[in-house]
Amino acid sequence: MIWVYGICDRPDLPLPRRRGLAQAPLDSVRADALLAVISRHVHPPSEPALDSLWVHERVVERLMAERAVLPMRFGSKVDDDEALTAVLEVRQRAFLAALDRVRGRVELGVRVLRSSAGGNGSAVAAVPAVTPPATGRDYLLGKLQEGKRVDKTAAAIHDPLAALAVDSRRQPQRSADELLRASYLVERGGIARFRSAVDRLQTAHPDAAILCTGPWPTYSFVEDPTRLAATPGTPTIGAR
Amino acid sequence: MDSPADKLLNAPLDLDPFARDLRRLDDALTGRVRADPENVERGLAQLVLTIIELLRQIMERQAIRRVEAGGLDEATVERLGSTLMALESRMEELKQAFGIEDEELNLDLGPLGRLL
Amino acid sequence: MTVTREDIARQREVALVDLVDRLLAGGVVIGGDLTLSIADVDLVYVGLRALITSVATADEMGLSLPPASGRPFG
Numbered sequence: 001m002i003w004v005y006g007i008c009d010r011p012d013l014p015l016p017r018r019r020g021l022a023q024a025p026l027d028s029v030r031a032d033a034l035l036a037v038i039s040r041h042v043h044p045p046s047e048p049a050l051d052s053l054w055v056h057e058r059v060v061e062r063l064m065a066e067r068a069v070l071p072m073r074f075g076s077k078v079d080d081d082e083a084l085t086a087v088l089e090v091r092q093r094a095f096l097a098a099l100d101r102v103r104g105r106v107e108l109g110v111r112v113l114r115s116s117a118g119g120n121g122s123a124v125a126a127v128p129a130v131t132p133p134a135t136g137r138d139y140l141l142g143k144l145q146e147g148k149r150v151d152k153t154a155a156a157i158h159d160p161l162a163a164l165a166v167d168s169r170r171q172p173q174r175s176a177d178e179l180l181r182a183s184y185l186v187e188r189g190g191i192a193r194f195r196s197a198v199d200r201l202q203t204a205h206p207d208a209a210i211l212c213t214g215p216w217p218t219y220s221f222v223e224d225p226t227r228l229a230a231t232p233g234t235p236t237i238g239a240r
Numbered sequence: 241m242d243s244p245a246d247k248l249l250n251a252p253l254d255l256d257p258f259a260r261d262l263r264r265l266d267d268a269l270t271g272r273v274r275a276d277p278e279n280v281e282r283g284l285a286q287l288v289l290t291i292i293e294l295l296r297q298i299m300e301r302q303a304i305r306r307v308e309a310g311g312l313d314e315a316t317v318e319r320l321g322s323t324l325m326a327l328e329s330r331m332e333e334l335k336q337a338f339g340i341e342d343e344e345l346n347l348d349l350g351p352l353g354r355l356l
Numbered sequence: 357m358t359v360t361r362e363d364i365a366r367q368r369e370v371a372l373v374d375l376v377d378r379l380l381a382g383g384v385v386i387g388g389d390l391t392l393s394i395a396d397v398d399l400v401y402v403g404l405r406a407l408i409t410s411v412a413t414a415d416e417m418g419l420s421l422p423p424a425s426g427r428p429f430g
Contacts, residue, residue, distance in 0.1 A: 076386055219378035
């Protein structure tokens with residue numbers, strides 16, 4: 001079976017010498033202007049360890065150094081060359097459009113958690129304790145105000161960063177002390193400027209702990225946004 | 241070749257809260273979750289409470305939106321609020337009774353993300 | 357400021373969290389995936405392979421885990 005790392009442009013370029021999973025050499029399947037970079041395996045790798053995630057990731061990053069790459073979701077496998085060629089042909093236009101969107105760009109991730117006031121991430125407090133609400137009305141209004149505070153802080157951090165990016169994806173907050181979780185599609189040359197902006201925002205918001213990671217392959221930006229709207233990858237329960 | 245730590249471009253001094261997710265992931269990845277009876281029962285409690293918590297949060301969000309939109313009389317707002325407040329405190333009691341933390345209620349559904 | 361081994365371990369963990377989020381929930385998906393709808397929630401897209409591959413042994417992959425030595429991944 002065939003393990004797929006990414007779908008790339010520049011099929012004319014030689015493959016990197018770097019090895020893939022289980023030390024298998026990299027190979028490729030081509031369809032016109034598209035190249036799927038793969039490794040071939042006799043036994044399906046079904047239960048990977050944490051290290052194999054990095055092995056996979058390093059292959060994608062190595063490809064990214066010289067091409068536009070659509071990174072595959074980890075675990076993307078096909079039975080044989082024919083199956084893969086069929087996918088490339090059927091979705092050729094979408095893939096080429098997606099490659100245009102990510103060429104020369106990287107993904108930066110941002111996570112923001114609550115922090116105790118005055119500390120620069122030195123301690124993360126849970127939802128700040130307030131005097132217990134006296135009435136049901138107080139309870140609801142309290143929640144409403146808390147929600148607005150969170151939204152305001154999240155927007156104060158997200159909006160300026162989104163302005164520095166070509167595109168961005170926000171996810172719903174995953175826990176009570178998470179303020180923001182987002183990915184930004186940024187030009188390679190714009191990384192330093194983005195980092196400076198994060199630094200400035202951190203200084204401006206001592207009540208938040210801001211983490212920025214990357215550069216990553218563009219995992220969050222390979223799907224067509226309109227298609228995303230129809231079939232979201234994350235649940236939309238109560239998402240704003 | 242750079243190391244994983246190089247991926248941290250801007251990072252606060254205390255990284256623990258940002259690494260919290262990994263503890264649960266690591267348990268799953270190394271198969272450390274055992275199927276003894278106590279764990280199974282706890283796992284069930286976790287699942288049930290998570291679903292209840294999910295519903296509670298959905299209802300609460302709906303109520304908050306309705307209050308925000310206006311058009312509800314005072315008595316209704318009060319009734320909604322009191323009920324939700326009671327639900328929240330009941331959830332706290334249940335969590336304590338089962339010794340389950342907030343984080344554990346947030347089931348990881350892989351590509352679906354967290355449940356809550 | 358000296359960086360301790362624990363600092364490095366924590367940094368790696370955080371990087372891993374962000375990586376896994378992306379690897380398992382992002383990227384292009386091909387083959388063998390279901391689209392589910394759950395009552396009252398929009399169509400949710402599930403990557404079965406990604407779910408299945410979240411349990412670990414290194415053996416099947418023929419990989420041996422290097423000892424945690426702080427060496428960069430090579």
